[in-house]
Amino acid sequence: MTDTMTQDAFKTPSPQDSSLLRKTLMRLTAAAKLMATAVVVLVVLVWYDLLNRLLAFGNGIDYAGNHVVGTEATALLQRYNPYFWWALVALVTIMLAWLVSLAIRRIMAQARRKTVDDHSFQQLAQQLSAPALDVLLWAWQPQDDPLRVGDLQLAQQELSRGRSARLQQAALQLATLKNARDRQQNSQ
Numbered sequence: 368m369t370d371t372m373t374q375d376a377f378k379t380p381s382p383q384d385s386s387l388l389r390k391t392l393m394r395l396t397a398a399a400k401l402m403a404t405a406v407v408v409l410v411v412l413v414w415y416d417l418l419n420r421l422l423a424f425g426n427g428i429d430y431a432g433n434h435v436v437g438t439e440a441t442a443l444l445q446r447y448n449p450y451f452w453w454a455l456v457a458l459v460t461i462m463l464a465w466l467v468s469l470a471i472r473r474i475m476a477q478a479r480r481k482t483v484d485d486h487s488f489q490q491l492a493q494q495l496s497a498p499a500l501d502v503l504l505w506a507w508q509p510q511d512d513p514l515r516v517g518d519l520q521l522a523q524q525e526l527s528r529g530r531s532a533r534l535q536q537a538a539l540q541l542a543t544l545k546n547a548r549d550r551q552q553n554s555q
Contacts, residue, residue, distance in 0.1 A: 378496070378497060378498045378531075378535070379498060379531065379532070380496050380498040380499040380502070380526055380531050381496050381499070383494070383496075384495050384496050384498075384499035384526060385523065385526055385527060387490070387491065387494055387495060388491070388495075388499075388519060388522060388523040388526065389523060391483075391487050391490070391491060391519060392516065392519055392520060392523060394487070395478075395481065395483065395484075395487065395516050395519070396475075396478045396516060398478075399474050399475055399477065399478030402474050403470075403471045403474050403475065406467060406470055406471065406474070407467060407471070410463060410467050414459075414460070414463055418456055418460075421452065421455070421456060422452055422453075422456065424452075425448060425449065425451070425452030425455075426448075426449065426452075428448060429445075430444040430445045430448070431445070478516055479515065479516050479517035479520065480515055480516070480517065481515060481516045482513045482514070482515055482516075483513070483514045483515065483516060483518075483519060488514060491503070491519075498531035498534075498535070499522075499526055499531065501531060501534050501535075502522050502525055502526050502530045502531050502534065503518070503519075503522040505522075505525070505530065505534055506518050506519075506521040506522035506525060507522075
């Protein structure tokens with residue numbers, strides 16, 4: 368059997384498989400995505416208000432009455448004061464962005480660990496094509512735990528990357544090797 372004949376024998380997943388997985392994932396992760404969006408919006412609004420207050424406070428500082436450091440140092444402080452406050456704003460913004468990204472990762476990780484509900488599971492089992500079911504079975508590891516959202520996400524990614532064809536090719540190669548081994552054992 369030639370390579371092209373082997374490729375033609377492969378069953379390909381239908382476009383409805385990807386659509387069904389995408390819709391199921393949207394439904395199962397909607398709450399987590401809304402929560403992540405709410406966290407981002409809330410932090411941005413609060414930080415914008417605090418940012419304006421911090422910059423207004425920094426602009427309101429007058430070093431003219433500070434005679435202890437001298438007039439040249441006072442002029443230097445007055446001149447570079449805005450840069451100091453903007454640097455502080457940039458540093459705090461970077462720290463907040465890092466903290467928000469950690470919070471979002473945690474929210475999304477929690478969503479990935481969520482067990483797929485029975486209705487969604489039944490819908491997938493009944494409507495996915497055989498090649499898509501093979502990819503889902505491949506992604507669902509270990510199978511002694513219930514199917515989780517993360518398993519569905521992996522199945523969707525791998526379905527679009529051609530995992531179905533690779534699984535079918537691996538099964539064909541395994542069968543060929545087993546047949547060759549059986550023939551050698553029978554001939555001895």
